[in-house]
Amino acid sequence: MIMKGNILNVFTDEIYPGEIKIENGIIQSIKEINSDFNEIIVPGFIDSHIHIESSMLTPSRFAEIALKHGTTSVVADPHEIANVMGIEGIEYMINDANASPLNYYFTAPSCVPSTKYETSGATLNSKNIDELLNRPEFVALGEMMNYMGVINKDKEVMAKLDIARKHKKPIDGHAPQLTGKALQAYVKQGITTCHESITKKEALEKRRLGMKIMIREGSENHSLEELLHCGAEFIVSDDITSEDLLKGHLDKCLREAVDLGMDPFDAIKLVTINPAEHYNLNTGSITPGKNADLVFIDNLNDFRVKRVIVNGNTIFKKQKLLFRANPKLLENKLDIIPKKPEEFNIKVQDPSHKSATVNVITAKDNQIITGTKTAKLTITKGIILPSIYEDILKISIVERYGGNTISNGFISGFGIKNGAMAASIAHDSHNIIVVGTNDKFMAQVTNKIIENKGGLAATSNHDSIDLSLPIAGLMSNKSAHNVAKVSSKMNEFVQNMGCQLTNPFSTLSFMASPVIPSVKITDKGLFDVNKNEFMNVIINEK
């Protein structure tokens, strides 16, 4: 097969008309020719760090959209499903990924559970990691979220790092707000990437230490503008919703990067040759021996994708995708007992007390990092009440792996006036997370999720809505359009209850993560991520 066009060379920053000879899915040779072409052929785009689960789509469903936008390879960290279902979940992801033409590579989830501070559905030990990294489709050790474990040289963490080194596979990092000595102790262990930088200053400190910076431009984080001129090496999604994916993927990032003043050749490297070299993927450039992963675009300003070829096969052409996904289902074990409103009560020690000072998580729009503040709340019949007026709502984690416990706390930033929202997506262990204005609504949405065996649910005083996510309580087997439609409606529903967050359910899902600062809530209690210790919800009562 011969493909013709203006070929973009990522090594020399040139574009020249040429013919690409392809056999068995591999580029055999390139020949410069004298011709005029309208379209530029660039290497297929690589998203080098993504948790597919965050789209609530299966890998094959994700591919249906990503391919249209020129993404031909993905380095996926199946961390979410691994926390719920372990190896069984990972195998599901691989099998579903293999049913799509997109080149899926994986990283072995390093932190299942991410820390000991929450209850997960599975544990991956160093032996499991060894088995995964022995497989060619696993190209790295997944982001080492447990940075305290690294710094404190936790035995099992060290064993996992050793295994990655033994397999000569890179170790992905996760070092939000880590700085100074702690960051240096983390880097010292050979952790080479980080996608958690939000500011130029953070990125510079990491680069000085030799880390490769991943610009994260996902649904919850938009760091492209801030980190554009920081010498970053990759652009990644990390987490992207199906709604956002439908608007574009790395093609959109490239368009934005060039709009913001980046040289288009430099921008393209961030999603082609750089990740290919780092993760040792046989793609990322249009040169002999590489997989024939080619994207035809209109120009270097708009990056409109006209045609996509993966491993030598045309997958997208003339606005038509030549592939349909048909993902299998995977039964989710969500065998927990329906909850009663009382279980969401936050009780004081002395019922005669009238007010309590409490620690409150503060959520911020479009950020997964939280803050904290204190608030003084009223006690009625020994129970602390939220303050809807001050936007101090209740937040709870319902343990979904058989423990049947509930951990309750307070949160501000959600702004719901009368109702509740819940999800079985709650990083990193994906217990059920609930935010609401009263315990009745909170029990109601929790029970809807239990009934659906996973998903999202919201209820107001006059209506309710839900999305069933039967695959591990994280993913639907439906199409991106279908999932995005319901998911948008659900976000709107919550916004109509007064919530001012741009992506309420996405923000909600990060409120439990004990590896992203500053204060989170897990099924074991309120957690200070920076200090790496639990804290009391109630400071005092009187």
Add this chain to the structure above:
Amino acid sequence: MIMKGNILNVFTDEIYPGEIKIENGIIQSIKEINSDFNEIIVPGFIDSHIHIESSMLTPSRFAEIALKHGTTSVVADPHEIANVMGIEGIEYMINDANASPLNYYFTAPSCVPSTKYETSGATLNSKNIDELLNRPEFVALGEMMNYMGVINKDKEVMAKLDIARKHKKPIDGHAPQLTGKALQAYVKQGITTCHESITKKEALEKRRLGMKIMIREGSENHSLEELLHCGAEFIVSDDITSEDLLKGHLDKCLREAVDLGMDPFDAIKLVTINPAEHYNLNTGSITPGKNADLVFIDNLNDFRVKRVIVNGNTIFKKQKLLFRANPKLLENKLDIIPKKPEEFNIKVQDPSHKSATVNVITAKDNQIITGTKTAKLTITKGIILPSIYEDILKISIVERYGGNTISNGFISGFGIKNGAMAASIAHDSHNIIVVGTNDKFMAQVTNKIIENKGGLAATSNHDSIDLSLPIAGLMSNKSAHNVAKVSSKMNEFVQNMGCQLTNPFSTLSFMASPVIPSVKITDKGLFDVNKNEFMNVIINEK
């Protein structure tokens, strides 16, 4: 241990005063401080492609000089000794290297013998390569000289390439003058470096295909100026004589690169972080977790080395080297029968013929690539005579591995008026190579080398000189100063015989290599490298 100075950061192109904390030879942390320092601390230099044997020094003797010049790591291809003595020779190199503080890494010699067109002392098959690449000190498959074997998919060559991929170790290239389809077929097999480019055009063609360019600045090749602004990633020696080594190593290259207009930060990367990342060496930057390989220099123009630290130990300070080599000897098996002058005769078929037209190798100063021409020579008593007047001398290869055969031909470019020179260093199989004005002298120098069990020898009509190289016929166990002194004298001796080459013995040593264009002579005959076939010495006789 704490080291202080102006620290150069290869990731951010910054220099800032700081403290480097070192423990167990590893950099633990870096602290910026407010101080004034005179010296700049840069990462230890890495020569990422060198055949130590070409210095005629053992690795530990080589280290005695290289360390003073800031070289703290070397990626050595023990290709020469492997061709003579196989694994036994490689083990000698490793053991001697380990007796020095310099960090020696090795590549597994891929071409022993380099082709089937000459007789070598040993063969390394794919099983041997597998065993070598299994060892951590072997960081790559050594330069794949047999490019015709790659292009023609020779079974054993393909097996070696597969093994390198299996071990996830890079494959070094060797593609002199390879271009177009042939080069693309070579690159297609995953060969990622080349140190053989002489022109910008060659380098650009290789870079377009994704190859990483090594600027070769050795004794026989000086490509720094030509390739300076070609986007090359490394500076390497490939082959350096002990005389040249004494004048400087990579420090000298850096000085020259900056003199020629290269940004000093860019230059430093070529001998630090770039090779470290490519070969996966834990060095090349001053960052936590890396080996404490540090070089204190005066400034970024002169690159005068003031102090050298390797793995946390000070090795060179105040002009004093804190290490002495004491290499062991290794018995060389050069069991061949002394030669008679008649064996060097080039006889015609019909003794009555008066003249013959012959193919002549043309040697060029400071180049390892030869040309070819034809010459008409006189026949006396059935023997073709050289033409000293036209500088058409005799060249012979004496098989030294028991075959006791001699292959004879003609060469121009050496300019000797009356005498002969010989060496048991003759790439790639290191048979004895002899150039001379008559057969008597040629037999005489050959027999001197046989007597010395390897080395160099030259004789004129009134004097003679020799250097014994008992280790595989390639190396002395003496110091660089000692070897350089004799070697200089020998070159002078040959120049006094009329030779106008800058480094006669070094040029001589490449006249047998069947993997470097265009026409060479091996023990099996006159060889056309480009056509990959033998050619006749005598075109016609009449």
